[in-house]
Amino acid sequence: MATIDSKQIPEQLRLDSQVCFPLYSAANEVVRAYRPHLSAHDLSYLQYLVLMVLWEEKELEVKALGAKLNLDSGTLSPLLKRMEAKGLVLRKRGSIDERVRLISTTKKGEGIRLAVTDIPQRVACQLGLEMEELSVLKRLCEKVLTKV
Amino acid sequence: MATIDSKQIPEQLRLDSQVCFPLYSAANEVVRAYRPHLSAHDLSYLQYLVLMVLWEEKELEVKALGAKLNLDSGTLSPLLKRMEAKGLVLRKRGSIDERVRLISTTKKGEGIRLAVTDIPQRVACQLGLEMEELSVLKRLCEKVLTKV
Protein backbone atom coordinates (compact mmCIF):
# COMPACT_ATOMS: atom_id res chain seq x y z
CA MET A 1 0.00 0.00 0.00
CA ALA A 2 1.73 3.16 -1.17
CA THR A 3 -1.12 5.61 -0.65
CA ILE A 4 -0.16 9.03 0.63
CA ASP A 5 -2.37 10.36 3.38
CA SER A 6 -1.96 13.26 5.78
CA LYS A 7 -0.39 11.05 8.46
CA GLN A 8 2.59 10.67 6.16
CA ILE A 9 3.27 14.36 5.73
CA PRO A 10 6.80 14.80 6.99
CA GLU A 11 6.98 16.78 10.20
CA GLN A 12 8.90 19.67 8.61
CA LEU A 13 6.20 20.26 5.99
CA ARG A 14 3.41 20.84 8.49
CA LEU A 15 2.28 24.47 8.71
CA ASP A 16 2.44 24.46 12.51
CA SER A 17 5.94 23.05 12.79
CA GLN A 18 7.62 25.81 10.83
CA VAL A 19 8.91 29.15 12.11
CA CYS A 20 8.40 30.86 8.81
CA PHE A 21 4.63 30.86 8.71
CA PRO A 22 4.05 32.34 12.20
CA LEU A 23 6.75 34.92 11.49
CA TYR A 24 5.13 35.89 8.20
CA SER A 25 1.68 35.93 9.74
CA ALA A 26 2.69 37.81 12.89
CA ALA A 27 4.29 40.49 10.71
CA ASN A 28 1.03 40.85 8.76
CA GLU A 29 -0.80 41.03 12.06
CA VAL A 30 1.41 43.78 13.43
CA VAL A 31 1.02 45.88 10.29
CA ARG A 32 -2.75 45.38 10.64
CA ALA A 33 -2.52 46.51 14.26
CA TYR A 34 -0.76 49.70 13.20
CA ARG A 35 -3.24 50.47 10.43
CA PRO A 36 -6.07 52.14 12.36
CA HIS A 37 -3.62 54.22 14.40
CA LEU A 38 -1.74 55.38 11.31
CA SER A 39 -4.65 55.89 8.95
CA ALA A 40 -5.93 58.46 11.45
CA HIS A 41 -2.91 60.45 10.24
CA ASP A 42 -3.33 59.34 6.61
CA LEU A 43 -0.16 57.24 6.78
CA SER A 44 0.59 53.69 5.66
CA TYR A 45 2.95 51.54 7.71
CA LEU A 46 5.71 51.91 5.14
CA GLN A 47 5.27 55.67 4.97
CA TYR A 48 5.56 55.72 8.74
CA LEU A 49 8.80 53.70 8.54
CA VAL A 50 10.23 56.15 6.01
CA LEU A 51 9.35 59.10 8.23
CA MET A 52 10.99 57.43 11.22
CA VAL A 53 14.24 57.09 9.27
CA LEU A 54 14.04 60.69 8.10
CA TRP A 55 13.40 62.00 11.60
CA GLU A 56 16.71 60.45 12.59
CA GLU A 57 18.72 61.27 9.50
CA LYS A 58 17.51 64.61 8.08
CA GLU A 59 18.65 63.88 4.51
CA LEU A 60 19.27 60.55 2.81
CA GLU A 61 19.79 59.04 -0.64
CA VAL A 62 17.21 56.53 -1.85
CA LYS A 63 19.86 53.83 -1.74
CA ALA A 64 20.76 54.59 1.89
CA LEU A 65 17.10 54.65 2.83
CA GLY A 66 16.71 51.28 1.12
CA ALA A 67 19.66 49.90 3.08
CA LYS A 68 18.02 50.98 6.35
CA LEU A 69 14.63 49.54 5.47
CA ASN A 70 15.83 46.54 3.51
CA LEU A 71 13.90 47.63 0.41
CA ASP A 72 14.88 48.52 -3.16
CA SER A 73 14.15 51.40 -5.51
CA GLY A 74 11.30 49.43 -7.10
CA THR A 75 9.43 49.78 -3.82
CA LEU A 76 10.79 53.12 -2.66
CA SER A 77 10.65 55.24 -5.82
CA PRO A 78 6.87 55.18 -6.26
CA LEU A 79 6.35 55.39 -2.49
CA LEU A 80 8.49 58.52 -2.21
CA LYS A 81 6.66 60.12 -5.12
CA ARG A 82 3.36 59.53 -3.35
CA MET A 83 4.81 60.94 -0.15
CA GLU A 84 6.07 63.99 -2.04
CA ALA A 85 2.61 64.47 -3.55
CA LYS A 86 1.16 64.41 -0.02
CA GLY A 87 3.70 67.00 1.08
CA LEU A 88 5.44 64.64 3.51
CA VAL A 89 8.92 64.60 1.94
CA LEU A 90 11.21 66.50 -0.42
CA ARG A 91 13.08 64.77 -3.27
CA LYS A 92 16.03 67.01 -4.08
CA ARG A 93 18.49 66.17 -6.85
CA GLY A 94 22.08 65.75 -5.67
CA SER A 95 24.13 68.74 -6.81
CA ILE A 96 27.45 66.87 -7.08
CA ASP A 97 26.02 63.63 -8.47
CA GLU A 98 22.83 64.27 -10.39
CA ARG A 99 21.77 60.64 -10.35
CA VAL A 100 20.95 60.61 -6.66
CA ARG A 101 17.81 61.85 -4.96
CA LEU A 102 18.21 63.38 -1.53
CA ILE A 103 15.14 62.65 0.56
CA SER A 104 14.18 64.77 3.55
CA THR A 105 11.08 65.58 5.56
CA THR A 106 9.00 68.68 5.12
CA LYS A 107 7.58 70.78 7.96
CA LYS A 108 4.43 68.69 7.60
CA GLY A 109 6.35 65.42 7.87
CA GLU A 110 8.18 66.81 10.87
CA GLY A 111 4.89 67.85 12.43
CA ILE A 112 3.53 64.33 12.41
CA ARG A 113 6.27 63.18 14.76
CA LEU A 114 4.68 64.30 17.98
CA ALA A 115 1.27 63.06 16.89
CA VAL A 116 2.47 59.48 16.44
CA THR A 117 4.83 59.23 19.41
CA ASP A 118 2.59 57.00 21.49
CA ILE A 119 1.52 54.61 18.72
CA PRO A 120 4.38 52.08 19.12
CA GLN A 121 3.59 51.66 22.81
CA ARG A 122 -0.11 51.23 22.20
CA VAL A 123 0.50 48.62 19.51
CA ALA A 124 3.08 46.86 21.70
CA CYS A 125 0.43 46.57 24.41
CA GLN A 126 -2.02 45.02 21.96
CA LEU A 127 0.54 42.34 21.14
CA GLY A 128 0.09 40.88 24.61
CA LEU A 129 3.78 40.19 25.21
CA GLU A 130 5.81 41.02 28.31
CA MET A 131 8.64 43.55 27.94
CA GLU A 132 11.07 40.66 28.26
CA GLU A 133 9.37 38.74 25.46
CA LEU A 134 9.28 41.80 23.20
CA SER A 135 12.99 42.27 23.63
CA VAL A 136 13.74 38.59 22.90
CA LEU A 137 11.52 38.73 19.81
CA LYS A 138 13.29 41.87 18.66
CA ARG A 139 16.73 40.34 19.18
CA LEU A 140 15.85 37.14 17.30
CA CYS A 141 14.37 39.05 14.36
CA GLU A 142 17.49 41.20 14.23
CA LYS A 143 19.63 38.07 14.21
CA VAL A 144 17.66 36.81 11.21
CA LEU A 145 18.24 40.14 9.47
CA THR A 146 22.00 40.06 9.91
CA LYS A 147 22.37 36.46 8.78
CA VAL A 148 20.29 36.00 5.65
CA MET B 1 15.13 77.21 22.60
CA ALA B 2 12.41 74.89 21.34
CA THR B 3 14.16 73.54 18.27
CA ILE B 4 13.57 69.88 17.53
CA ASP B 5 16.65 67.92 16.59
CA SER B 6 17.30 64.21 16.31
CA LYS B 7 18.63 64.01 19.86
CA GLN B 8 15.12 64.78 21.02
CA ILE B 9 13.40 61.95 19.19
CA PRO B 10 11.69 60.01 21.92
CA GLU B 11 13.21 56.59 22.46
CA GLN B 12 10.08 54.73 21.36
CA LEU B 13 10.06 56.44 17.94
CA ARG B 14 13.53 55.28 16.95
CA LEU B 15 13.55 52.61 14.27
CA ASP B 16 15.97 50.44 16.21
CA SER B 17 14.10 50.50 19.49
CA GLN B 18 10.89 48.99 18.14
CA VAL B 19 9.99 45.33 17.73
CA CYS B 20 7.70 45.97 14.82
CA PHE B 21 10.27 46.98 12.26
CA PRO B 22 12.62 44.00 12.73
CA LEU B 23 9.62 41.68 12.74
CA TYR B 24 8.30 43.19 9.51
CA SER B 25 11.73 43.16 7.92
CA ALA B 26 12.64 39.64 9.06
CA ALA B 27 9.38 38.36 7.58
CA ASN B 28 10.25 40.01 4.25
CA GLU B 29 13.69 38.47 4.51
CA VAL B 30 12.37 34.98 5.12
CA VAL B 31 10.01 35.19 2.15
CA ARG B 32 12.99 36.34 0.08
CA ALA B 33 14.99 33.38 1.35
CA TYR B 34 12.25 31.00 0.20
CA ARG B 35 11.91 32.60 -3.21
CA PRO B 36 14.76 30.93 -5.11
CA HIS B 37 13.89 27.51 -3.66
CA LEU B 38 10.21 27.85 -4.53
CA SER B 39 10.53 29.52 -7.91
CA ALA B 40 12.45 26.42 -9.01
CA HIS B 41 9.03 24.76 -8.68
CA ASP B 42 7.17 27.79 -10.09
CA LEU B 43 5.60 28.54 -6.69
CA SER B 44 5.24 31.77 -4.74
CA TYR B 45 5.52 31.71 -0.95
CA LEU B 46 1.78 32.14 -0.54
CA GLN B 47 1.02 29.39 -3.05
CA TYR B 48 3.33 27.15 -1.06
CA LEU B 49 1.46 28.02 2.16
CA VAL B 50 -1.86 27.15 0.52
CA LEU B 51 -0.49 23.83 -0.67
CA MET B 52 0.79 23.01 2.82
CA VAL B 53 -2.68 23.56 4.24
CA LEU B 54 -4.26 21.43 1.53
CA TRP B 55 -1.77 18.60 2.04
CA GLU B 56 -3.04 18.40 5.61
CA GLU B 57 -6.72 18.97 5.00
CA LYS B 58 -7.67 17.46 1.65
CA GLU B 59 -10.68 19.74 1.08
CA LEU B 60 -11.41 23.16 2.53
CA GLU B 61 -13.71 26.15 2.07
CA VAL B 62 -12.11 29.48 1.19
CA LYS B 63 -13.18 30.87 4.54
CA ALA B 64 -11.57 27.99 6.47
CA LEU B 65 -8.40 28.36 4.43
CA GLY B 66 -8.43 32.06 5.24
CA ALA B 67 -8.80 31.29 8.94
CA LYS B 68 -5.75 29.01 8.82
CA LEU B 69 -3.60 31.51 6.93
CA ASN B 70 -4.99 34.68 8.49
CA LEU B 71 -5.99 36.05 5.08
CA ASP B 72 -9.29 37.11 3.51
CA SER B 73 -11.09 36.36 0.25
CA GLY B 74 -9.67 39.53 -1.27
CA THR B 75 -6.27 37.89 -1.15
CA LEU B 76 -7.29 34.26 -1.59
CA SER B 77 -9.85 34.41 -4.40
CA PRO B 78 -7.51 35.67 -7.10
CA LEU B 79 -4.66 33.52 -5.74
CA LEU B 80 -6.77 30.35 -5.96
CA LYS B 81 -7.84 31.21 -9.48
CA ARG B 82 -4.21 31.53 -10.50
CA MET B 83 -3.42 28.25 -8.80
CA GLU B 84 -6.32 26.59 -10.58
CA ALA B 85 -5.05 27.98 -13.90
CA LYS B 86 -1.66 26.40 -13.14
CA GLY B 87 -3.34 23.07 -12.37
CA LEU B 88 -2.33 23.11 -8.70
CA VAL B 89 -5.79 23.13 -7.10
CA LEU B 90 -9.45 22.37 -7.78
CA ARG B 91 -12.22 24.86 -6.92
CA LYS B 92 -15.37 22.79 -6.63
CA ARG B 93 -18.75 24.36 -5.85
CA GLY B 94 -20.34 23.11 -2.63
CA SER B 95 -23.28 20.85 -3.51
CA ILE B 96 -25.31 21.63 -0.37
CA ASP B 97 -24.45 25.32 -0.17
CA GLU B 98 -23.66 26.71 -3.60
CA ARG B 99 -22.00 29.84 -2.23
CA VAL B 100 -18.94 28.00 -0.97
CA ARG B 101 -15.92 26.89 -2.95
CA LEU B 102 -14.27 23.67 -1.88
CA ILE B 103 -10.56 23.86 -2.50
CA SER B 104 -8.43 20.75 -2.90
CA THR B 105 -5.11 19.78 -4.47
CA THR B 106 -4.74 18.13 -7.82
CA LYS B 107 -2.37 15.26 -8.57
CA LYS B 108 0.09 17.90 -9.69
CA GLY B 109 -0.25 19.83 -6.42
CA GLU B 110 0.17 16.57 -4.53
CA GLY B 111 3.23 15.72 -6.56
CA ILE B 112 5.05 18.86 -5.51
CA ARG B 113 4.99 17.73 -1.90
CA LEU B 114 7.99 15.45 -2.03
CA ALA B 115 9.94 17.90 -4.15
CA VAL B 116 9.71 20.68 -1.54
CA THR B 117 10.14 18.60 1.61
CA ASP B 118 13.64 19.75 2.37
CA ILE B 119 13.14 23.45 1.67
CA PRO B 120 12.07 24.49 5.19
CA GLN B 121 15.19 22.96 6.70
CA ARG B 122 17.45 24.58 4.15
CA VAL B 123 15.88 28.00 4.74
CA ALA B 124 16.00 27.49 8.52
CA CYS B 125 19.75 26.87 8.22
CA GLN B 126 20.19 30.09 6.24
CA LEU B 127 18.55 32.02 9.09
CA GLY B 128 21.55 31.31 11.28
CA LEU B 129 19.57 30.59 14.45
CA GLU B 130 20.01 27.67 16.85
CA MET B 131 17.16 25.16 17.15
CA GLU B 132 16.42 26.63 20.56
CA GLU B 133 16.20 30.16 19.14
CA LEU B 134 13.98 29.04 16.27
CA SER B 135 11.56 27.48 18.70
CA VAL B 136 11.47 30.60 20.91
CA LEU B 137 10.92 32.80 17.86
CA LYS B 138 8.12 30.52 16.73
CA ARG B 139 6.45 30.55 20.14
CA LEU B 140 6.61 34.35 20.44
CA CYS B 141 5.17 34.87 16.95
CA GLU B 142 2.38 32.47 17.78
CA LYS B 143 1.67 34.38 20.96
CA VAL B 144 1.35 37.57 18.90
CA LEU B 145 -1.05 35.78 16.58
CA THR B 146 -3.37 34.63 19.34
CA LYS B 147 -3.45 38.00 21.07
CA VAL B 148 -4.01 40.66 18.43
Added chain:
DNA sequence: CACAACTAAATTGCGTACAATTTACTTTGA
Protein backbone atom coordinates in the same frame (compact mmCIF):
# COMPACT_ATOMS: atom_id res chain seq x y z
C1' DC C 1 -44.73 31.78 0.87
C1' DA C 2 -42.33 36.42 1.02
C1' DC C 3 -38.84 39.05 1.89
C1' DA C 4 -35.49 41.07 4.86
C1' DA C 5 -31.25 39.80 7.09
C1' DC C 6 -27.39 37.24 6.59
C1' DT C 7 -23.36 34.95 4.54
C1' DA C 8 -19.47 33.16 1.18
C1' DA C 9 -16.84 34.40 -2.32
C1' DA C 10 -15.57 37.56 -5.84
C1' DT C 11 -14.44 42.10 -7.38
C1' DT C 12 -12.48 46.84 -7.24
C1' DG C 13 -9.07 49.92 -6.11
C1' DC C 14 -4.93 51.09 -3.87
C1' DG C 15 -0.45 50.39 -1.82
C1' DT C 16 3.29 47.52 -1.16
C1' DA C 17 7.43 44.01 -2.66
C1' DC C 18 10.45 42.64 -6.03
C1' DA C 19 12.73 40.82 -10.48
C1' DA C 20 14.10 42.65 -14.62
C1' DT C 21 14.83 46.34 -17.47
C1' DT C 22 15.57 51.19 -18.75
C1' DT C 23 17.21 55.90 -18.27
C1' DA C 24 20.39 59.20 -17.05
C1' DC C 25 24.47 60.27 -15.26
C1' DT C 26 29.50 59.24 -13.62
C1' DT C 27 33.83 56.93 -13.61
C1' DT C 28 37.40 54.28 -15.84
C1' DG C 29 41.13 53.31 -18.51
C1' DA C 30 43.36 52.62 -23.09
Added chain:
DNA sequence: TCAAAGTAAATTGTACGCAATTTAGTTGTG
Protein backbone atom coordinates in the same frame (compact mmCIF):
# COMPACT_ATOMS: atom_id res chain seq x y z
C1' DT D 1 39.55 62.10 -24.67
C1' DC D 2 36.06 59.29 -25.28
C1' DA D 3 33.85 54.83 -25.43
C1' DA D 4 32.97 51.12 -22.10
C1' DA D 5 31.83 49.84 -17.66
C1' DG D 6 29.52 51.13 -13.69
C1' DT D 7 25.90 53.14 -10.81
C1' DA D 8 21.40 55.51 -8.84
C1' DA D 9 16.87 55.83 -9.51
C1' DA D 10 12.89 55.03 -12.15
C1' DT D 11 9.92 52.06 -14.72
C1' DT D 12 7.45 47.79 -16.02
C1' DG D 13 5.02 43.84 -14.96
C1' DT D 14 3.35 40.48 -11.63
C1' DA D 15 1.72 39.00 -7.18
C1' DC D 16 0.36 39.89 -2.75
C1' DG D 17 -2.70 42.14 1.30
C1' DC D 18 -6.65 44.40 2.57
C1' DA D 19 -10.75 47.77 2.96
C1' DA D 20 -14.92 48.34 0.84
C1' DT D 21 -18.28 46.88 -2.14
C1' DT D 22 -20.85 43.64 -5.06
C1' DT D 23 -22.88 39.26 -6.44
C1' DA D 24 -25.15 35.19 -5.59
C1' DG D 25 -27.04 32.09 -2.70
C1' DT D 26 -29.17 30.82 2.15
C1' DT D 27 -31.77 31.40 6.38
C1' DG D 28 -35.07 33.22 9.58
C1' DT D 29 -39.47 35.31 10.63
C1' DG D 30 -43.91 36.78 9.90
